[in-house]
Amino acid sequence: MLNAKMIRSKFTVTFKNCKIVTQTFLINSMSTDSSQPSFEEIRKYLWGFGKGNVNLSKNEDTGIATLVLNNPEKRNAISGQMMVHLRDCIEELEKWKSGKAVILQGHNNIFCSGADLDFVRAAGTKQGASYMSTWMQDTLNRLQRLPLISVSLLEGFAIGGGAEVAVSCDYIVVANNAKFGFVHAKMGLVPVWGGTTSCLTFMIIPYTFVLATFLALIYLLFVIIVINKKHCIGLRQMGIHHLRQYLEQIDNNDE
Numbered sequence: 214m215l216n217a218k219m220i221r222s223k224f225t226v227t228f229k230n231c232k233i234v235t236q237t238f239l240i241n242s243m244s245t246d247s248s249q250p251s252f253e254e255i256r257k258y259l260w261g262f263g264k265g266n267v268n269l270s271k272n273e274d275t276g277i278a279t280l281v282l283n284n285p286e287k288r289n290a291i292s293g294q295m296m297v298h299l300r301d302c303i304e305e306l307e308k309w310k311s312g313k314a315v316i317l318q319g320h321n322n323i324f325c326s327g328a329d330l331d332f333v334r335a336a337g338t339k340q341g342a343s344y345m346s347t348w349m350q351d352t353l354n355r356l357q358r359l360p361l362i363s364v365s366l367l368e369g370f371a372i373g374g375g376a377e378v379a380v381s382c383d384y385i386v387v388a389n390n391a392k393f394g395f396v397h398a399k400m401g402l403v404p405v406w407g408g409t410t411s412c413l414t415f416m417i418i419p420y421t422f423v424l425a426t427f428l429a430l431i432y433l434l435f436v437i438i439v440i441n442k443k444h445c446i447g448l449r450q451m452g453i454h455h456l457r458q459y460l461e462q463i464d465n466n467d468e
């Protein structure tokens with residue numbers, strides 16, 4: 214079970230400096246402005262922010278793809294540009310006829326430290342907040358609806374939007390060194406990428422109890438499938454190995 218104190222201590226310092234920024238940003242993103250922009254407009258806007266990329270590699274033999282969040286200097290924080298990359302990769306996977314599964318992971322054994330706070334600061338206007346939340350909610354929705362089995366491999370950190378990306382997959386495989394959680398709870402807000410709605414499926418606590426405490430809950434604890442790393446070369450290989458077995462089983466059942 215994750216220790217909330219452990220997570221809290223880890224980003225108290227960093228958290229303070231992003232609290233005002235994220236708070237304004239999140240409140241703005243819930244504005245009721247009805248003039249919805251086109252996705253083309255939002256794409257152009259997001260593309261101007263930050264560095265990093267999202268790498269997609271598809272293995273036609275196994276039908277398993279790997280999606281890597283890649284912004285190492287910022288613990289794989291997702292910049293505006295990476296939000297565009299992420300959606301493009303998901304659109305490519307939607308059309309992948311021979312695809313069966315996709316594994317999401319972060320570069321350098323860290324999953325993702327959420328949205329790039331420099332982007333959050335720079336785009337901290339009502340328009341920027343609404344553009345980002347519209348884009349990422351739709352993108353993570355499409356990730357959830359992919360016609361593939363999706364697995365997020367959590368090593369290192371998955372914080373804020375990083376935790377939202379993780380719970381948008383069908384399965385989460387968590388290394389025993391992983392730390393993840395939503396930093397918004399301290400501000401009494403909910404994450405704007407829509408991750409909290411999907412994480413209910415991972416809750417180990419009875420559904421009714423979760424609903425009752427949901428709004429006040431500081432860090433959502435997820436089902437930890439702790440992989441004992443010394444028996445496998447790496448999380449990724451383990452994920453591929455199990456996925457391949459699972460997919461072979463499906464193929465055999467189909468014959």
Ligand SMILES: CC[C@H](C(=O)O)C(=O)SCCNC(=O)CCNC(=O)[C@H](O)C(C)(C)COP(=O)(O)OP(=O)(O)OC[C@H]1O[C@@H](n2cnc3c(N)ncnc32)[C@H](O)[C@@H]1OP(=O)(O)O
Nearest residue numbers: 224227286287288290326327328329330370373374404405
């Ligand atoms: C609306 C936005 C979205 C949502 O809420 O839905 C969000 O996700 S808001 C962002 C939420 N995420 C955070 O608040 C995490 C902030 N980062 C941390 O708590 C720590 O960096 C941690 C725990 C991820 C890693 O700690 P560690 O000690 O290993 O590394 P450092 O803190 O020294 O960071 C190294 C380097 O990376 C930069 N960094 C880390 N996270 C982010 C980020 N989210 N955005 C931008 N930059 C980030 C950090 O500034 C350091 O850079 P340096 O130039 O070396 O100072």
